[in-house]
Amino acid sequence: MLCRETTMWQLVLMIAGLALVWAYTRWARVKRFWAELGVPHLRAHPLYGSLDFLHHENPAVWMRRLYDRKSPYTGIWLFWRPALIINSPEIARRVLVKDSDYFRDRFLGTGTTKGDPIGGLSLVLANDPLWSSLRRHVTPVFTSAKLKGMHTLNLVKSKELVQRIDRELAQKKDIEIRSVYSDFTTDITSIFGFGVDSNATLTGEGLMRTITLNFMEYDLFRSFSWYSIFFFPTLVNIFRFKLFPRHTTRYFKKMFRSLLAQRGGYAGTEHHDLFGALLKMKHQADLKGEAMDENLVLAQALTFVQAGFDTSAVMLTYITYELAFQPEIQDKLYNELLEARQRNDGNDLDGNILSELTYMNCVINEALRKYPAMGWLDRLASKDYQIDENLTVPAGMPVYVNVVGMHYDPEYFPDPDNFDPDRFLPEREQNIKPFTFMPFGQGPRNCIGTRYAY
Template identity: 50%
Template sequence: MKILSNYDTLQYPISSETTDKHTSVVYLLNILKCIIFNMIYIILCLVACLLTWLCWRWLRVRRYWAERGVPHLPPNPFLGSLTFLQKQNVGVWMRRMSEHFRTPYIGIWLFWRPALVVNCPDIARRVLVKDAASFRNRLVGCGDTDPIGKLNLFTIKDPEWTNLRRRLTSTFTAAKLRILQDFISSKSKELVQRIQREQQSGISLKSLYVDYTTDVIGTSAFGVGCNATLTGTDPLRAVAEGFMTYSPIRGLGSCSVFFFPEMTDFFRFKFFPKSATDYFRKIFKAAATLRDNVASARETRDLLDALLKLRKNESDEGYSEDTIIAQAAIFLFGGFDTTGSLLAFITYELAFHLDVQEKLYKELLGANINNARDDFTSEQLAEMTYLNCVIKEVLRKHTSMGWLDRVATIDYQIDDNLTIKAGTPVYVNTMGMHYNPDYYYDPKKFDPDRFLPENDKDRKPYTFMPFGEGPRACIGQRFGLMTARYAISSVVLNYQLQPFPNAPRPEDVVIDKRGAFYTPGEPICVQFLPRT
């Protein structure tokens, strides 16, 4: 029996210790299963709670304007009212919203943030001028990760904006701009030479005029020698091209800057391309070193002088190099593309309206014959009635920025029926008012006569705002208009403009769907026929 017992033990070596280990493993596995199950249960509960909260929050968001009796279109659960982005230009969307709702204001959502679109000139006057102290800032902005984008005059917030704007305004007075007229006139002559050389190639109007405006701004504002008008290439022109180059990341960043600036820090989006800020940092340092050797009593002649004085002035110690470079970048960004687009649209409209073109040509020719000097002065161009009517009508139809954004700093009473909360973005719909038949008869028609003095005197105030109104109106308005007047007068005096066969009419031109500004989204060209 003893031998059998030993044999059995060898064949079946199951001990109490082995059994205990097996039991422990099973027990631990059961505990682990319980923990996993409980974690899954907790996660599901948290997800359910989150979804419930999101549904509740979404219901509140989507009822926001309905509860206040404000006309609106139903928002998208993810984008709010911004479903048009990358599909339609903002200015075009603003105009269509105004056509859809003939009401003083419209409720929209920037993602889940309620905002108000104003179509009424009386409300616009209060927001932009009368009660501007309650709307000091724009919504557009950048975070701390982008000091150049955050600190420029377009995006900087009060009170820093007020001080900076006051100090830079003197650079754009009529007297200071008069110093630049001979240079701008010479660039307009180079523009005529360029057209003469390339007129048969069907040159893109936008590209042609951006070459010109980049030269004018680069030299007039920063003292940088530029030659893009004649050649189509230049280092500064390459920087300008970088502003216009689209990529999905740039598109997303632009949307964030204009409609959800809080997101810019999280994703580290930049207002300007890095190549642009690097270039401006380089030329600023070089010019600063050169001009620092000039006597401190040097008269402020251009923007760079004004910026350098900000840095030198003892009371301006807070103006960092980044702040100054930010102003250089915004003046190029805000001027070359908008004025280039304006000139492209003027040329294109004139090509399709030969009667208007001929009337303008006769005014320019008559003034040229009676001129006591070879070139027009900036004052003479500013006083030409029909030239300025043409420019204003193009600005009405093709406003570079179709809205003016402000943010309420206090709870503000829009009218007897609506009070908006502090922090609510407000968009004055300039494009909508420019196309409103209540203010402009047959608004899609190109008719410069509507701005003749005898007709313009009855126009309702605050229905024409291509440069904005109030304290935050465009600081470069005079400069931009002078640049445009010299270019278009030189072109019309030297060339008759005609459309190419089968070219789209001005109202049918595709507008850029991806950028913030109202600019041609396809190449537009005209025939330049030399005048005899």
């Protein structure tokens, strides 16, 4: 008996020893990767590679730390997987636009449809050819005419926002401004997307607001889910992590079914909002006899709510924050709005007039520069790609364009920590080097909601 136990322990020790030797040899090879290519690189940790920000630092701050003005690119490791950070606007232009055929996919969420059958189909995570087809179907929702049609709604909701702030001030409440803005952007997004008015701007709650509040929940499990989706998508399939929290998806599905019934099913009356475009996409596939999973429709609906409401609410929050510190900028902006209103015979300003307000757009752009929603633009090389005479990126390598690094590079934006909207005045904006200001990304995979967000 004793002898059999000893043999078993010997076997376990032997397997553990072999595993250690394998891990060590593999790690030694991984660690040499960038040095052998002669690429400037960071030190790699044997457990998390270059991801030393995990759980204690904002990823955009980490990305800023990685930015190296002296080198057009830097090699990093996502755990043990080599990836490349692009610091040069010229290379960014080639990766994002000129040679974007090599970089149509994101590494983010790659191949996660098994573990996350809804989130994995989202436009943000989908890879080609699914991505191209989805993008083609939803692009018409964002035409100028459709966006103009939003004007009355925006106005109503903006007035409600003012009422809400007035009311809370009168009640001498502290105003949690990010949450109030999220109520507002939830209403705008859900009316534009689905024709559903949650009335959250006035009340702080509602059908769709329940969903967007769920999106904002963050705990250890959600953080593991996010980090895996971003940097280790293989884990998504193993641990069944989800882009959208499970309970949110369940709740949204019920709402989705009832909206679908109200519209007479997939073949019902045509509506010109996002939901209408998604229903049409499924209906057309049904007519052609192509099996289109309902999850594909659900995923896009959830994606637009998630991608739209928080990014815009955060931007509004940062603008308010900066204006609070710089009353002279606030006054200048306020005067520009007052003058525009006077020129418009005291009437409310529509989208056309607003888009021509030079200073207001400078304020928005400066906030987008200082606080970009995405610190980097993530792409995956589909084929070997020659970056320059020294470096060819192998197929399957993640590539990150360091947007936040460039937004804070004093060569492109002098005194970058200073909130200075004047740098976007037309006479100065023309000096901004192309591909150094990319708050909405660039190229075919840029933000589909850019004009809508403005």
